[in-house]
Amino acid sequence: MSPEQTPSTLQLVRDARSWLLRGRLPVATAVALLMVTLVANLLIAENFLTAFNIRSIFANVIPLAAVAVGQTVIVLGRGIDLSIGTIATLSSVVTVSLVEPLGLLPAMLVGLGSGAACGLVNGLLVAVVRLQPIVATFATSFVWSGLALYVLPPGTAAAPRMPDVVVQGYRNSILGVPNAAWLLLLIALSWLVLKRTALLRHVYAVGGDEQASYATGVRVVRVQIMTYVVGGTYAAFASFAMLANSGSADALAGGNLTLVSIAALVIGGTRLSGGAGGAGGTIIGVMVLQLLTSLLVALRPPTDIRQLIDGLLVIFALALAGLWSSRRGGR
Amino acid sequence: MAFLAMRGVDKRFGGVIALRDASLHAERGEVHGLLGANGSGKSTLNKILTGVVAPDRVDITIDGRPAAISGPHDAHGHGVAAVYQELSLIPDLSVTANLVLASEDARLGFLRRRADRERAAEVLGRFAAAFPGGNLPLDVPIGNLSPGEQQVVEIAKAVARRPNILVLDEATASLYSAQVEVVFEVVRELKAAGTLVIFTSHRLGEIFELCDRATVLRNGELAGEVTLADTSESELVELMVGSLARPAGRGHQVATQERAARLEVSGLATDRLRDIDLSVRAGEVVGLGGLAGQGQSELLNALFGSTRVRQGTMEVDGRPELPRHPKRAVTAGLALVPGDRTREGLLPVRPILENLTVPSLRRRSRFGVLSHEREREAARSAAEQLQIKYGSLDDGVMTLSGGNQQKVVVGKWLLTEPSVVLLDDPTKGIDVRAKQELYELITALTTDGVAVLLNSSDDDELLGLSHRILVFFEGRIVAELTGDGLTAERLVAAALQVASA
Numbered sequence: 001m002s003p004e005q006t007p008s009t010l011q012l013v014r015d016a017r018s019w020l021l022r023g024r025l026p027v028a029t030a031v032a033l034l035m036v037t038l039v040a041n042l043l044i045a046e047n048f049l050t051a052f053n054i055r056s057i058f059a060n061v062i063p064l065a066a067v068a069v070g071q072t073v074i075v076l077g078r079g080i081d082l083s084i085g086t087i088a089t090l091s092s093v094v095t096v097s098l099v100e101p102l103g104l105l106p107a108m109l110v111g112l113g114s115g116a117a118c119g120l121v122n123g124l125l126v127a128v129v130r131l132q133p134i135v136a137t138f139a140t141s142f143v144w145s146g147l148a149l150y151v152l153p154p155g156t157a158a159a160p161r162m163p164d165v166v167v168q169g170y171r172n173s174i175l176g177v178p179n180a181a182w183l184l185l186l187i188a189l190s191w192l193v194l195k196r197t198a199l200l201r202h203v204y205a206v207g208g209d210e211q212a213s214y215a216t217g218v219r220v221v222r223v224q225i226m227t228y229v230v231g232g233t234y235a236a237f238a239s240f241a242m243l244a245n246s247g248s249a250d251a252l253a254g255g256n257l258t259l260v261s262i263a264a265l266v267i268g269g270t271r272l273s274g275g276a277g278g279a280g281g282t283i284i285g286v287m288v289l290q291l292l293t294s295l296l297v298a299l300r301p302p303t304d305i306r307q308l309i310d311g312l313l314v315i316f317a318l319a320l321a322g323l324w325s326s327r328r329g330g331r
Numbered sequence: 332m333a334f335l336a337m338r339g340v341d342k343r344f345g346g347v348i349a350l351r352d353a354s355l356h357a358e359r360g361e362v363h364g365l366l367g368a369n370g371s372g373k374s375t376l377n378k379i380l381t382g383v384v385a386p387d388r389v390d391i392t393i394d395g396r397p398a399a400i401s402g403p404h405d406a407h408g409h410g411v412a413a414v415y416q417e418l419s420l421i422p423d424l425s426v427t428a429n430l431v432l433a434s435e436d437a438r439l440g441f442l443r444r445r446a447d448r449e450r451a452a453e454v455l456g457r458f459a460a461a462f463p464g465g466n467l468p469l470d471v472p473i474g475n476l477s478p479g480e481q482q483v484v485e486i487a488k489a490v491a492r493r494p495n496i497l498v499l500d501e502a503t504a505s506l507y508s509a510q511v512e513v514v515f516e517v518v519r520e521l522k523a524a525g526t527l528v529i530f531t532s533h534r535l536g537e538i539f540e541l542c543d544r545a546t547v548l549r550n551g552e553l554a555g556e557v558t559l560a561d562t563s564e565s566e567l568v569e570l571m572v573g574s575l576a577r578p579a580g581r582g583h584q585v586a587t588q589e590r591a592a593r594l595e596v597s598g599l600a601t602d603r604l605r606d607i608d609l610s611v612r613a614g615e616v617v618g619l620g621g622l623a624g625q626g627q628s629e630l631l632n633a634l635f636g637s638t639r640v641r642q643g644t645m646e647v648d649g650r651p652e653l654p655r656h657p658k659r660a661v662t663a664g665l666a667l668v669p670g671d672r673t674r675e676g677l678l679p680v681r682p683i684l685e686n687l688t689v690p691s692l693r694r695r696s697r698f699g700v701l702s703h704e705r706e707r708e709a710a711r712s713a714a715e716q717l718q719i720k721y722g723s724l725d726d727g728v729m730t731l732s733g734g735n736q737q738k739v740v741v742g743k744w745l746l747t748e749p750s751v752v753l754l755d756d757p758t759k760g761i762d763v764r765a766k767q768e769l770y771e772l773i774t775a776l777t778t779d780g781v782a783v784l785l786n787s788s789d790d791d792e793l794l795g796l797s798h799r800i801l802v803f804f805e806g807r808i809v810a811e812l813t814g815d816g817l818t819a820e821r822l823v824a825a826a827l828q829v830a831s832a
Binding site: 196197198199201202204205208209211212213214215216217218275276 | 383403404407418419420421422423424428432433434435437440441442444488
């Protein structure tokens with residue numbers, strides 16, 4: 001506590017905090033970063049332009065892209081979901097465990113349902129019980145990963161696997177374009193469709209000004225719940241890509257998707273306090289982060305410093321966004 | 332029976348009575364003014380109709396049918412739309428998106444953007460003259476428009492709902508006269524089409540220009556219903572003020588005239604204030620009067636360094652001082668008691684002791700280390716002087732009553748021994764007894780030679796405490812009341828810019 005904390009310095013502290021959250025990078029920054037990381041990869045990474053490498057970059061980026069688009073919808077409505085990576089984990093173990101007894105498609109439907117259900121629980125906790133989103137979803141992240149461990153304990157002898165068709169299909173190409181790249185396009189298209197809905201319009205409105213939206217007649221609670229349900233559904237899609245990529249599920253994978261999804265959307269120009277931005281930028285942000293990873297792999301660091309880099313990137317991107325906005329005197 | 336009838340409206344906020352058996356009757360195809368001085372209850376009555384404030388008792392009938400309104404959603408359902416000075420727009424959304432928000436044209440959940448845009452163009456088209464060149468900024472994010480244009484969109488948004496009853500509560504306050512004319516034209520069209528418009532404005536000229544009849548409130552009660560064509564400005568002011576005997580202002584102006592000025596301000600301007608000149612002498616209480624929200628609070632914040640000052644100079648005890656930051660203001664000898672004490676004046680989760688001593692810690696610490704005994708001693712003597720009723724200094728400050736909380740806010744500044752005290756509506760929402768004790772405290776301050784600037788939304792309080800009153804209107808000081816001029820009539824007349832009452 002500062003020794004002379006006056007009424008208005010309290011206000012200043014509040015302003016400074018919201019200043020960081022209100023900042024927004026223009027999408028052009030993300031495009032520029034994409035160019036820089038692309039060129040750096042071309043110069044430094046030896047096998048960058050091989051078909052195998054490009055296929056595997058896209059294969060690895062899909063889970064992250066799906067989760068990040070889901071996270072974007074939640075953040076646009078002034079929420080945040082720290083459990084979104086563990087929703088993907090839970091959904092993947094649920095799906096893979098049911099492939100044998102139920103068949104592939106029914107298993108995927110149940111997996112999708114589990115993702116949406118997790119989102120619904122998060123949404124109810126935030127919008128109806130009115131818990132702080134950060135605290136509520138941090139807590140549920142332990143519930144989801146606990147459930148995942150229960151469904152599929154690590155080290156299970158005969159761990160269930162995905163059918164080979166799925167695994168091979170994921171690595172194949174159509175018209176010379178990797179199937180995973182087609183999926184990325186599909187994710188982008190899904191966003192464009194979503195953006196035309198009245199729901200998304202209301203998400204932007206609630207994120208922009210919750211009070212004004214309520215006074216105008218927007219059903220704020222329902223909109224907030226729906227953002228988490230949509231987010232959970234995207235996380236379930238991410239889980240399918242994870243399964244197709246590795247062939248089996250890991251009850252410990254997925255957790256670190258959460259922080260990276262937040263980094264991606266901030267780089268992509270979505271405002272952390274909601275109401276502005278979009279998943280187009282987020283997808284570019286995801287590509288930037290994936291290319292950075294590939295660069296790191298090419299540099300062969302002594303240990304896995306991916307997490308360290310991700311953490312620093314989030315802080316860097318937030319600070320940059322805040323500085324950018326305050327220099328322009330923007331909201 | 333009237334189209335809209337509100338009868339027997341009662342509302343208390345804590346110990347304060349806002350409305351007592353108030354009523355309002357208005358017809359279709361009428362522009363009905365709602366008038367009253369500060370604290371008359373007109374805003375509360377408006378907000379009860381629009382569902383923003385829940386009344387203790389009310390009997391509303393619309394078109395002969397009883398209407399239960401318990402939230403903005405219900406009000407919409409009964410065809411009531413409202414526009415306030417505070418906007419309900421989403422800055423990042425386009426003008427179109429704002430105009431159709433929550434009533435979008437959608438098929439299977441998908442927006443039909445062309446239909447929405449056409450609807451927005453239709454309703455905003457009625458206000459086309461309010462925009463440069465008559466071009467409707469339909470696709471522009473609303474945050475890029477000027478405040479006046481945003482206000483016009485806000486009005487258009489209410490009109491788009493095709494209300495039977497349109498409430499305009501200071502909705503013209505941020506408009507230029509040309510924009511006001513455009514809005515008035517639309518209001519007249521609505522009236523001709525049978526809409527009831529309830530209109531509140533601090534500009535009396537607008538009331539006379541637009542309204543047919545008006546309901547006047549005084550101290551939360553119905554003072555009268557008038558037909559404006561047959562009523563003069565001074566008759567209206569008399570209705571608002573009433574003929575009750577009022578305590579006259581203080582007479583001891585002469586005594587303070589010889590004392591030195593402790594605060595001198597000249598040519599001060601902020602985003603909302605212009606050409607503010609004033610001086611306050613030692614031991615003097617200068618009131619900031621006028622209708623609520625005309626810049627009084629903004630001035631106190633500007634002097635305290637928490638609102639940006641564009642130009643002007645300020646001297647405290649002869650030293651030039653224009654604080655850029657509240658901390659500097661405290662060092663210079665200023666103290667601000669804010670109106671919203673729980674948000675700005677108190678550390679709600681900390682004990683009484685800390686709340687009292689926080690601003691003055693530096694005076695009592697040595698090399699940054701606090702002496703708990705001295706801290707406690709200072710807090711105890713302050714609490715005693717202020718007659719704060721507390722169990723223990725270590726109790727949470729929120730365990731105190733509202734009045735005693737406010738005394739803590741005042742008390743913590745007394746411990747800094749200020750030369751100028753800025754009071755921003757200090758008695759809002761506290762009971763009569765605590766008020767009286769605060770008044771005694773203000774008197775005690777002046778006896779010690781402190782200069783006091785007092786903003787109050789309670790005109791009686793302002794008249795009772797001030798040696799002089801500066802009357803604000805739209806960010807400027809438009810009148811100064813002194814000596815025999817310190818009467819309720821003069822104050823209300825000056826606040827409404829009526830020549831004389």
